Amino acid sequence: MADKIKFGFLLAGGCAGCETALVDISERLVDALEHLEVVFWAPTVADVKYKDLEAMEDGYIDLAFVDGMVRNTENEHTVKVLRQKSKTLVAFGACASLGGIAAMGDMHSKEELFNQAYKDTFSTDNPEGLLPEPQCLWEGKYDLTLPAFTKRVSTIDQLVDVDYYVGGCPPHHDFIFQLIQAVVSGNLPPKGSWLTSGKAVCDICKRNPAEHDQQRLPIGDIFRTVDGRPDEDKCLLQQGYICFGPVTQGDCGASCLNVNIPCRGCGGPIPGVKDYGARCVSTIASSLKDDATAEKFIQKFNDMAKLCYRYSYSSGILNQKLTPGNKP
Amino acid sequence: MSFSPNIVGFACQWCTYAGADLAGNLRCKYPPTIKLIRVPCSGSVEPEYVLESLARGADGVLIGGCHYGDCHYKEGNYKTSRRMTILKKMIEDAGFDSRRFRLEWISGAEGKRFAEVVEEFTRELQELGPNPVKGGA
Secondary structure, three states: OOOOEEEEEOOOOOOOOHHHHHHOOOHHHHHHHHHHHEEEEEOOOOOOHHHHHHHOOOOOOOEEEEOOOEEEHHHHEEEEEEHHEEEEEEEOHHHHHOOOHHHHHHHOHHHHHHHHHHOOOOOOOOOOOOOOOEEEEEEOOEEEEEOOOEEEOOOOHOOHHHEHHHHHHOOOOHHHHHHHHHHOOOOOOOEEOOOOOEEEHHHHHHOOOHOOOOOOOOOOOOOOOOOOOOOOOHHHHHHHOOOHHHEOOOOOOHHHHHHHEEEEOOOOOOOOOOHHHHHHHHHHHHOOHHHHHHHHHHHOOHHHHHHHHHOOOOHHHHHHHHHHOOOO | OOOOEEEEEEEEOOOOOHHHHHHOOOOOOOOOEEEEEEEEHHHHOHHHHHHHHOOOOOOOOEEEEEEOOOOOOOOHHHHHHHHHHHHHHHHHHHOOOHHHHEEEEOOOOHHHHHHHHHHHHHHHHHOOOOHHHHOOO
16 A cells, blocks of 8 residues: 555634534544544644644645634744645635635724724623733743734735635535545646536525526515525525525535525635625626615625625735735 | 826727717817726626726726616616626725726717716826825825
8 A cells, every 4th residue: 555645734713613524524534544644733633733843844744734814923834834844735614715704804903803802792801901912921020922913814825825725614524525535546636726516506506496497587685594584495596585606616515505594605716706706796786686676785784895705805806905904 | 296097997899988989089188097998898897807907006997888778788787787886885895995986877979978077087086096005095
């Protein structure tokens, strides 16, 4: 048997959901471990430290996954080190490849974010109004440091070269298994590609009107998920529940649609789409019936940027350059 | 001398582009701030084009399409209108001045209107100053 593939997994600024998703492939992971040797999986699973990673030779890891966005100086450092130590680097999940939920923080100032997180929230108990500081002298003798908050959220590829991208928040476990099979068999597309089936959520979705020989009609009314209960078999978009299925990768097997929830685009853009949010605007707007419906859409969802760029703000043209004061 | 903005104009070939042509024939005077790009229909202008123009430093973006009912492809301009209404709100919500972006209906017979729109838009952009991407306000 050939040597095992040396595998690394780093959690940058994410929530560890992507790691949970990898563990979710359950027994199949045990089978996969015949071909994979986990040399680094921090800070979540394996007992390795960053210094162990730093001690590795350059290019020691064959395949490394990063999940989570770059939100602080620690993420910046570890991602750079991991890039150096790995032959192939995969941005795994929506945060790593697109910016994820945290990227929406770029629409707010650091003060707003910190006040919300450490002062204003109902459940926060912080009478002195203390905020995290990158450096602090504790009891006059212990010099303590914390990673500093970066000016804006960046995706992994805005910091280092990324070989492959995987969408999803988190990626669906069945898809992760296919991915691991592809990796083990060495059946990977050219570098710089998204690892995806290339199909849109609508392609996979059982509700697609084309599956039932029905025509797509212009949408005349707009609902949010809190308004009533959508029909469980009919296309949500046709019912007026705004769904981003048409422009999102369907490697998730249309999971949200299966439980009557519209797609919000965590899978990432289908191939050929440069800016996810702009394409959402384009797709949704052209399926609306008239200007009045467009107005209603704007009124119902009070923040268009946060709706259309829910998972992809960092990778959007808008964030990269347009938003004033957010340049790195 | 006041600053001369750089406007990217997407002009529908059936109306606004012809309108711009007529503006020339009529010897209408308007500032040389607009760089027109001929498109088959205002409905073919993707929101990405607008974002990309602004991201690359255009001070303003103008989309010119046919009046309602006049679209050569029947409903292209209706779709433009819906898209751009939503896009405008999205740009605004992301903290960017949506006044840099404008949608106008200018027919092939409205050469004078074209000149007026460009003049008005240029004046507005002069008040706004250069695009923040280039270090403006």
